Structure formats: structure tokens, C-alpha cells
Amino acid sequence: MVVTSKRSTTKATSFNQRDDSSSVALVHVEQPQALSAVAPIVSSYNEKIRPVLDALENLRRLNVAKEGIQLPTIVVVGDQSSGKSSVLESLAGISLPRGQGICTRVPLVMRLQNHPVPHPELLLEFNGKTVFTDEANVSDAINLATEEIAGSAKGISNTPLTLVVKKNGVPDLTMVDLPGITRVPVHGQPDNIYDQIKDIIMEYITPEESIILNVLSATVDFTTCESIRMSQTVDRTGLRTLAVVTKADKSPEGLLEKVTADDVNIGLGYVCVRNRIGEESYEEARDEEQKLFESHSLLSKIDKSIVGIPVLAQKLVQVQAMIISKTLPEIIKKINEKLASNATELENLPANLSSVADAMTAFMHILGLTRDSLKKILLTGDFEEYPEDNHMHCTARLVEMLNLYANDLENCDESDAKKNFLMEEIKVLEEAKWIGLPNFMPRTAFLTILQRKVKGISYMPINFVDNVWDYLESVVISVLNNHSSSYYQLQVSTRRAGEKLIAKKKKNSIQHVLEAVEMEKLTDYTCNPEYLLEYGRLVAQQESFIKEVLNTEPKPTHVKLEGVGEIDVVNLRNYPHVLSQAFDLKARMIAYWKIVLRRLIDSIALHLMLSINELINNDLQKEICNDLLSSNGGGIERLLEESPSISGKREKLSRSVKVLRESKETVTRIMDRIGIYD
Numbered sequence: 141m142v143v144t145s146k147r148s149t150t151k152a153t154s155f156n157q158r159d160d161s162s163s164v165a166l167v168h169v170e171q172p173q174a175l176s177a178v179a180p181i182v183s184s185y186n187e188k189i190r191p192v193l194d195a196l197e198n199l200r201r202l203n204v205a206k207e208g209i210q211l212p213t214i215v216v217v218g219d220q221s222s223g224k225s226s227v228l229e230s231l232a233g234i235s236l237p238r239g240q241g242i243c244t245r246v247p248l249v250m251r252l253q254n255h256p257v258p259h260p261e262l263l264l265e266f267n268g269k270t271v272f273t274d275e276a277n278v279s280d281a282i283n284l285a286t287e288e289i290a291g292s293a294k295g296i297s298n299t300p301l302t303l304v305v306k307k308n309g310v311p312d313l314t315m316v317d318l319p320g321i322t323r324v325p326v327h328g329q330p331d332n333i334y335d336q337i338k339d340i341i342m343e344y345i346t347p348e349e350s351i352i353l354n355v356l357s358a359t360v361d362f363t364t365c366e367s368i369r370m371s372q373t374v375d376r377t378g379l380r381t382l383a384v385v386t387k388a389d390k391s392p393e394g395l396l397e398k399v400t401a402d403d404v405n406i407g408l409g410y411v412c413v414r415n416r417i418g419e420e421s422y423e424e425a426r427d428e429e430q431k432l433f434e435s436h437s438l439l440s441k442i443d444k445s446i447v448g449i450p451v452l453a454q455k456l457v458q459v460q461a462m463i464i465s466k467t468l469p470e471i472i473k474k475i476n477e478k479l480a481s482n483a484t485e486l487e488n489l490p491a492n493l494s495s496v497a498d499a500m501t502a503f504m505h506i507l508g509l510t511r512d513s514l515k516k517i518l519l520t521g522d523f524e525e526y527p528e529d530n531h532m533h534c535t536a537r538l539v540e541m542l543n544l545y546a547n548d549l550e551n552c553d554e555s556d557a558k559k560n561f562l563m564e565e566i567k568v569l570e571e572a573k574w575i576g577l578p579n580f581m582p583r584t585a586f587l588t589i590l591q592r593k594v595k596g597i598s599y600m601p602i603n604f605v606d607n608v609w610d611y612l613e614s615v616v617i618s619v620l621n622n623h624s625s626s627y628y629q630l631q632v633s634t635r636r637a638g639e640k641l642i643a644k645k646k647k648n649s650i651q652h653v654l655e656a657v658e659m660e661k662l663t664d665y666t667c668n669p670e671y672l673l674e675y676g677r678l679v680a681q682q683e684s685f686i687k688e689v690l691n692t693e694p695k696p697t698h699v700k701l702e703g704v705g706e707i708d709v710v711n712l713r714n715y716p717h718v719l720s721q722a723f724d725l726k727a728r729m730i731a732y733w734k735i736v737l738r739r740l741i742d743s744i745a746l747h748l749m750l751s752i753n754e755l756i757n758n759d760l761q762k763e764i765c766n767d768l769l770s771s772n773g774g775g776i777e778r779l780l781e782e783s784p785s786i787s788g789k790r791e792k793l794s795r796s797v798k799v800l801r802e803s804k805e806t807v808t809r810i811m812d813r814i815g816i817y818d
């Protein structure tokens with residue numbers, strides 16, 4: 141049979157016809173009427189819609205959805221056993237898997253193409269392959285493919301399976317059949333099957349570009365249908381929802397009222413159908429359907445423009461053309477935008493090094509940049525490169541660390557002159573007794589106390605340099621990373637060199653500190669006049685202090701000493717014979733300890749600054765060159781290898797740009813053919 145049967149009033153469209161100001165002029169059709177019963181279900185504008193569908197199919201195959209571009213799609217939804225597969229069968233004239241429970245377990249993209257071929261051609265596309273089949277075996281082939289995608293159990297998957305049906309007399313339609321909604325998992329199904337199915341359905345029906353074909357069984361109350369509830373959440377007013385009412389034969393009572401009342405907001409209208417039952421042929425089924433709606437006492441009252449599979453086919457073709465016209469300009473716009481932004485991003489990726497000379501230049505450049513940055517943040521205090529990052533404001537942070545260290549030294553027990561005043565001195569003096577004149581100060585007593593005190597604080601300068609180098613390591617590595625971020629291998633190599641160098645420098649500083657501590661322990665010396673001044677100030681109070689401790693009545697518990705504070709003197713009365721010598725010893729120690737602390741602060745600060753200077757001006761470059769040219773560095777050639785993240789990004793962008801270019805060509809070709817205007 142032919143395209144336009146006498147009873148069909150559908151008109152072919154002129155492609156130049158305009159309907160609204162922003163869309164592609166694709167179709168203009170009048171309200172469809174029932175086609176003659178045995179006529180193949182064909183639409184009269186197959187020839188015009190085909191290239192557009194081909195183009196969309198191309199886009200689908202290019203997976204433009206991955207680029208965030210949604211394609212217009214007719215999505216078939218419905219509760220389980222509402223008759224979704226049967227409707228698709230009726231439209232395609234083939235057998236789909238039908239049965240108890242859940243049969244459709246993956247999205248099935250069904251592409252119907254009207255072809256004047258003597259024998260229908262059927263093929264399945266999934267997981268990147270194509271499987272040819274025929275009418276007799278399509279059901280099994282779909283089941284096999286489903287098992288391959290979603291496993292042999294009853295689970296579901298959202299990886300689509302495409303079924304292409306080229307057949308004489310089918311409408312040119314592309315639809316997606318989705319798993320039916322089921323509340324209760326059957327044996328072998330995961331507990332969250334409802335949520336899984338819901339997720340897939342929502343993914344397909346949420347985009348504005350989707351038309352929802354809601355399959356409802358005449359035997360149920362539409363308001364209780366789960367699929368209606370779902371589609372209403374994304375299409376409240378039903379503007380993009382079309383309802384197919386199946387099983388009209390089973391439940392003819394009240395069907396007319398149900399579709400007229402439209403309790404569930406179906407914007408695109410209802411079509412009532414009767415699908416193939418049992419072993420009927422498709423022709424028999426269409427015959428039976430036509431007879432049913434013509435002669436049944438109740439069903440015959442329903443307007444002929446909303447009954448029968450041919451009407452459904454025609455309506456779908458129109459809706460499909462409408463949605464494509466509406467969305468195509470937007471798709472083209474999106475493809476262009478995406479293409480432009482991805483191409484720019486690709487261009488802006490760091491250059492890939494391709495020769496040793498390039499690599500050498502990049503290497504020297506990075507060394508230079510690193511040295512400049514480190515000089516600024518560590519030596520001159522210029523933070524323009526890191527205005528917001530306080531961690532990298534190194535000159536200030538180093539002073540803070542130094543102050544903290546000095547503070548700790550000054551406030552530790554060893555520096556507390558008041559604590560156990562004179563008791564340590566007395567004990568040491570008792571042990572340093574020797575036969576000789578009483579007013580000679582035994583030097584060993586002074587050195588013993590000094591060594592004990594220095595030993596007590598020696599961990600502090602060590603901790604301090606340890607902390608400083610940890611901090612410097614984080615700074616140096618961060619600067620190196622920043623400058624070498626485009627060159628993965630260089631980043632790896634410089635990081636390794638940086639860590640190695642800092643470890644060496646830290647060891648060297650600790651050595652320096654240990655030496656400084658050792659020196660303080662070995663001998664007592666200073667040329668600083670502060671020492672004598674301080675000693676003089678204290679020793680001037682010696683006589684009055686001892687007098688107050690020993691002779692004042694009533695005996696005081698505390699005595700004030702200028703420059704030291706209130707002193708607890710109760711115990712001191714037990715040692716009147718050494719008190720004077722102990723006081724002298726203490727006065728020397730207080731004056732000298734200040735000198736020792738200052739030396740431990742100043743000399744270490746100066747040492748660190750020297751060490752940092754050397755690091756920036758010499759050591760770092762040397763270490764990095766050494767690492768790169770050593771056996772595990774792999775030489776300068778190694779730098780030619782790109783970082784996995786950059787090359788991954790480059791690959792992804794190139795792929796995306798390629799896909800978008802192809803997509804653009806695809807749509808441009810069809811737009812040229814069908815004409816578009818602003």
C-alpha cells in the first residue's frame with residue numbers, strides 16, 4: 141500500500157513553510173484521522189523527516205548527551221504490564237519480549253524506518269557492536285543483548301540498547317522503551333529496584349526535550365498510575381505528555397468518560413488502542429482493532445480521531461516533528477557554544493614539549509622563575525605572587541618563628557632566676573669544697589651549673605631549626621610545583637631534589653646548633669659589657685640581702701631583690717656559711733645566662749639566613765640539575781613526557797572537540813537541506 145491512502149488527509153509539508161519565528165519549518169499537518177484498516181502505518185512525510193532523524197541518530201551515536209546536549213526523544217513510560225512493549229510491537233509490527241514480570245531491563249531505543257524492502261531488516265546496536273537479526277529471532281536477540289548489558293539475573297541497567305527496524309510501512313519514529321515501574325522486587329531483584337527504575341525513568345523524562353508517551357491500561361484507574369505520578373513531577377501541566385490507553389477491549393466500560401474527563405492532565409491527548417492478542421498476526425490485530433472501535437456498543441462512541449494504532453502512529457510522527465523543530469535551533473546553538481569553549485580550553489593547555497632544546501629552555505626558565513619567587517618571599521618580603529596566601533609570606537613567618545623560639549628560651553625553667561633561689565648554687569658549692577682560702581670562687585662550680593642549664597635547654601634550638609626547615613620545605617616545594625605544574629616530569633624531579641636538599645640543609649643546621657650548644661657548655665666567655673653591668677647591679681645588693689635573710693627580726697619569708705623579684709628565703713637560713721658565695725655565683729650566672737641565650741638566638745638566626753641564601757642562590761639549582769641528570773632522573777629527554785592529568789585533559793578535550801565538530805557538520809548538512817531561519 142502507499143503512503144497516502146485516500147482517507148488520509150495528512151499533507152506533505154513544504155520545507156519552506158514557516159510556522160513560528162524561531163523554529164525549523166519541518167511539518168505542517170492537519171488533525172489526523174483514522175487510516176484505512178489494513179494500510180501500512182506510514183506517514184506521508186517520511187522522506188522529509190528521515191534525514192533529520194538520521195542526523196539525530198548520528199548525534200545520539202556520538203553521545204552528545206555527554207557534552208551536556210539533550211536530544212529530542214519520545215520516551216515510553218508506564219507501569220509494569222500496562223502494555224508498553226505491546227504498543228511498540230504494534231507500531232513496529234514485530235514481536236518484542238513479552239511475559240510475566242519485568243522484561244524490559246535496559247532502555248531500548250527503537251528506531252523505526254520505513255523502507256520499501258521486501259523483507260524487514262532488523263539490527264541491534266549495543267556496547268559498540270551491531271548484531272543483525274530478523275522478525276522471528278528479534279525477541280531472543282533482545283533478551284541476549286539485555287543479558288549482556290544487565291546480567292542474566294533480574295537486575296536493570298541504564299546502558300541503552302538500540303533496535304533498528306527497517307520495514308515497509310512502519311512510521312519513521314524513534315522511541316525509547318524503559319523498564320516498567322514495579323513497587324515490589326521479585327525474587328532475584330535488588331531491594332532498591334524501584335529506585336533504580338525510577339532513576340532511569342527520571343533521567344529520560346526530565347529534559348524539556350523529551351516527549352513522554354504514557355502507556356495506561358484501560359483496566360486501571362489512571363489517577364493511581366505510578367507512571368502518571370512520575371511524569372507529573374517533571375511535566376505538571378502535561379504539555380509534553382501523550383497518553384496511550386491499551387486494553388480497550390478488556391475494559392470498554394467508562395473508557396470514553398475516562399479520556400474525556402482527563403483527570404490526569406494529558407496535554408497532548410489520548411489515543412485508545414487494542415494491541416495484538418495471543419497468536420494473532422499484525423494484520424489480523426489491526427483488523428480486529430478497527431472492527432472493535434467501529435462496532436462495539438461503547439467503544440464506537442469514542443471519536444475516531446483518538447482511536448487505533450494508525451492514529452497513534454501518525455500522532456507520534458507529528459509530535460516528533462514538532463519537538464524536533466522546536467529543539468533543533470537550540471541544539472545547534474549549544475553545539476556551537478560548547479565547541480567554541482572546548483576549542484579555547486584546548487588551545488590554552490600548556491604547550492607540549494617536543495624537542496630537547498624546548499625542554500632545556502623550559503627547564504632554565506622554571507629554575508629562573510623559582511629563584512626569583514624564593515628571593516621575593518624569603519629574602520626581600522615581596523609577596524605580589526601570593527597576595528592572599530599568608531603561609532607564603534615567609535619573611536614575616538620566619539620572624540614569628542624566631543620570636544616564639546626566643547620567648548620559649550626566656551620563659552623556660554632554666555631562665556627562671558627566682559625558682560629555688562640559690563639552692564642549686566649551695567648544693568654545688570658544698571660539693572666543690574676544697575682546702576684553700578674561702579673567698580676564691582671555684583670555677584668548676586660555675587661551669588657545672590652552666591652545663592646543666594645549657595643541657596636543659598638544648599632541645600629548644602634543635603626543635604626550632606627543625607620547624608624552620610619543615611616550613612621552608614613546604615614553601616620551596618610549593619613554589620617549585622607552581623612553576624613546573626605544566627611539566628609533570630619536571631615537577632616530579634624538582635620535588636625530589638627539593639626534598640633531598642632540604643633534608644641535607646636541615647641536617648647541617650642541626651649540626652650547627654649542636655656545635656653552638658657544645659661551645660656554650662665548654663667555656664664561659666663574653667666580651668659583652670652587659671655582663672659586668674648586670675653582675676655589678678646584683679652583687680651590690682649582696683650584703684643587704686644576706687643581712688635581711690639572717691638577722692632581721694621577725695625573720696622574713698620573702699625578701700625583695702632588684703632585677704630578680706620577691707624571693708622565698710626560708711630554706712636559705714640553713715646555709716649561712718655559703719650564702720655569700722652562693723649569692724655571688726648566682727649573680728654571675730644570671731648575668732651570663734642572658735648572654736648565652738642571646739648568643740643562641742642570634743647565631744642561629746644568622747646561620748639560618750645564610751643557609752637560606754645559599755639554598756636560593758646555589759644549592760637548589762645544583763640539586764635539581766643533579767637529580768635530573770642522575771640515573772633515576774632520566775635526563776632532559778624525560779621532561780618531554782606530559783603529566784597524566786594534562787594529557788588526559790588534552791585527550792578528553794580533543795575527543796570532545798572532534799565529536800562536536802562532527803555533530804556540527806551533521807546538523808549543518810540537514811539544516812542546509814531543510815532550511816532554517818532566525
Ligand code: GDP
Nearest residue numbers: 220221222223224225226238239386387414415
Ligand atoms: P509492558 O510490561 O508494559 O511492556 O506490557 P506488555 O506489553 O508486556 O503487556 C502486558 C500484557 O498485557 C501482555 O500479556 C499483553 O498481551 C497484554 N496486552 C497488552 N495490550 C493489550 C491489549 O490491548 N489488549 C489485551 N487484551 N491485552 C493486552
Ligand code: MG
Nearest residue numbers: 224225243244
Ligand atoms: Mg515491556
